[in-house]
Amino acid sequence: MKNKFYITTPIYYVNDQPHIGHAYTTVIADVLARYYRQKLGDDNVYFLTGTDEHGVKVAESAAKQKITPQKFTDNISQQFKDAWQKLDIKYNDFIRTTEDRHQKIVVNILNQLKQTKTPQGNDVLYEADYQGLYCVGCEKFITEAELVDGQCPDHKRKPEKLVEKNWFFRLGDFLPAIKKAIEADQLIIYPPGRKKEVLGLINKQNMPDFSISRPVKSVAWGIDLPWDKEQKVYVWVDALSNYITALGYPDKELYQKFWPADIQLLALDILKFHALYWPAILMVLDIPLPKGLYIHGFFKINGQKMSKSLGNVVSPNDLVKQYGSEVTKYLILSQFSFGSESDIKINDFPAKYNADLVNGLGNLINRLTNMIEQYLDGDIGLTKKDLEKSLNISKFLSNINQEIEELNFKLALLKIWNIISTVNEEIDKNKPWELAKNNDQQKLKKLLQDWTKYLYNIAVSLQPFMPQTAEHILKILTAKQIKKPVKPLFPRIN
Numbered sequence: 001m002k003n004k005f006y007i008t009t010p011i012y013y014v015n016d017q018p019h020i021g022h023a024y025t026t027v028i029a030d031v032l033a034r035y036y037r038q039k040l041g042d043d044n045v046y047f048l049t050g051t052d053e054h055g056v057k058v059a060e061s062a063a064k065q066k067i068t069p070q071k072f073t074d075n076i077s078q079q080f081k082d083a084w085q086k087l088d089i090k091y092n093d094f095i096r097t098t099e100d101r102h103q104k105i106v107v108n109i110l111n112q113l114k115q116t117k118t119p120q121g122n123d124v125l126y127e128a129d130y131q132g133l134y135c136v137g138c139e140k141f142i143t144e145a146e147l148v149d150g151q152c153p154d155h156k157r158k159p160e161k162l163v164e165k166n167w168f169f170r171l172g173d174f175l176p177a178i179k180k181a182i183e184a185d186q187l188i189i190y191p192p193g194r195k196k197e198v199l200g201l202i203n204k205q206n207m208p209d210f211s212i213s214r215p216v217k218s219v220a221w222g223i224d225l226p227w228d229k230e231q232k233v234y235v236w237v238d239a240l241s242n243y244i245t246a247l248g249y250p251d252k253e254l255y256q257k258f259w260p261a262d263i264q265l266l267a268l269d270i271l272k273f274h275a276l277y278w279p280a281i282l283m284v285l286d287i288p289l290p291k292g293l294y295i296h297g298f299f300k301i302n303g304q305k306m307s308k309s310l311g312n313v314v315s316p317n318d319l320v321k322q323y324g325s326e327v328t329k330y331l332i333l334s335q336f337s338f339g340s341e342s343d344i345k346i347n348d349f350p351a352k353y354n355a356d357l358v359n360g361l362g363n364l365i366n367r368l369t370n371m372i373e374q375y376l377d378g379d380i381g382l383t384k385k386d387l388e389k390s391l392n393i394s395k396f397l398s399n400i401n402q403e404i405e406e407l408n409f410k411l412a413l414l415k416i417w418n419i420i421s422t423v424n425e426e427i428d429k430n431k432p433w434e435l436a437k438n439n440d441q442q443k444l445k446k447l448l449q450d451w452t453k454y455l456y457n458i459a460v461s462l463q464p465f466m467p468q469t470a471e472h473i474l475k476i477l478t479a480k481q482i483k484k485p486v487k488p489l490f491p492r493i494n
């Protein structure tokens with residue numbers, strides 16, 4: 001029986017402003033964290049997010065703005081915090097890789113890597129020349145095979161030939177153990193297609209070792225390599241370690257309580273680093289692997305690939321401005337399943353909003369509270385205890401909970417909305433206004449009570465997704481006198 005839950009998003013790279021892709025991952029983490037807080041208690045859930053703040057591109061962007069890299073990262077990481085606040089994201093901690101608390105532990109980790117041997121008895125780290133083609137846009141070396149017309153396909157720029165001294169991590173020696181862990185689902189990789197992909201990578205058996213440091217002259221903005229002042233730590237040991245540095249690895253209470261992570265969310269483009277580099281680093285440290293990596297794909301916007309050059313990058317702030325945080329989350333999560341083709345059809349949002357929230361949930365709240373007010377003087381005759389006893393009516397909640405635990409958010413919402421439709425149809429069918437006219441009080445009250453119980457269950461099931469809406473509904477239903485809301489929860493948009 002699981003009694004704690006630790007969930008992470010990747011730390012977002014500050015060379016980019018928050019967009020809908022970041023928002024999606026963070027909203028998913030928020031839904032799961034809220035769900036498990038209800039199930040396990042606040043103290044037993046930890047939700048970590050943050051920003052990745054080192055590297056060449058950050059220094060370049062800062063120089064362009066004529067500010068220091070630190071100032072630059074301060075600005076952008078604040079934008080991420082602001083965006084999450086607007087979306088009503090309730091994280092436990094926000095880690096920044098430029099923070100002292102992070103950098104100190106990274107240095108400890110590096111020293112451990114340096115002192116440790118691989119299972120085959122080799123040094124984990126070794127120094128060597130790296131020569132290759134380097135794309136400044138990607139901030140990584142790319143292979144001939146990846147080039148299109150001699151250019152990086154993502155950045156449409158010619159890579160530079162580069163020879164330099166690096167410290168390398170001997171990845172190959174860890175691959176057999178990683179493969180075993182993935183095959184046995186000790187390290188779950190979800191969805192299954194991604195697991196296959198990772199195993200395919202390992203089986204190709206030419207997975208190169210990876211650089212953990214680069215010369216200061218190439219990367220000036222980063223953590224010093226403790227034993228070689230000519231080198232700065234390069235991306236992965238710095239960035240991936242955040243998942244344990246934030247908890248205070250190796251001896252703080254949070255770390256003891258919450259590691260290993262239960263769910264690490266990430267996008268497809270960083271799968272290899274999380275599924276191969278990260279477990280290898282953890283094996284050197286001799287600590288458990290995360291239980292699961294959950295991967296989502298890239299986003300389309302209205303059927304088009306999202307890209308800066310197409311000018312269709314969507315900011316979560318714009319959606320929140322238009323729809324509010326609650327509706328924004330609903331509209332995104334109800335459109336596609338986690339891990340599948342992700343097309344955010346923003347053009348469909350107004351129609352979906354009117355159909356599901358105005359005519360669906362909003363209408364149910366309005367007409368039910370209105371009838372209770374009109375026909376029963378606002379007294380439904382159910383105590384809070386009665387309502388609590390009605391929880392999981394017809395196994396409704398256990399059904400939804402199962403979908404949430406399996407990350408089937410679209411299906412969970414669909415099931416909630418099916419109940420909303422059913423209750424709305426029941427109201428139409430039973431015509432309570434005629435019962436009122438014919439003075440059939442007993443039947444009328446019984447029906448209104450049943451529907452109230454359903455609405456109570458609906459509100460509870462919505463808590464992880466739409467916490468403010470859920471709270472609002474619960475407040476209405478548990479008030480001494482039930483009243484129709486003065487302003488509709490979801491005003492119609494044209």
Ligand SMILES: [Zn+2]
Nearest residue numbers: 135138152155
């Ligand atoms: Zn590139």
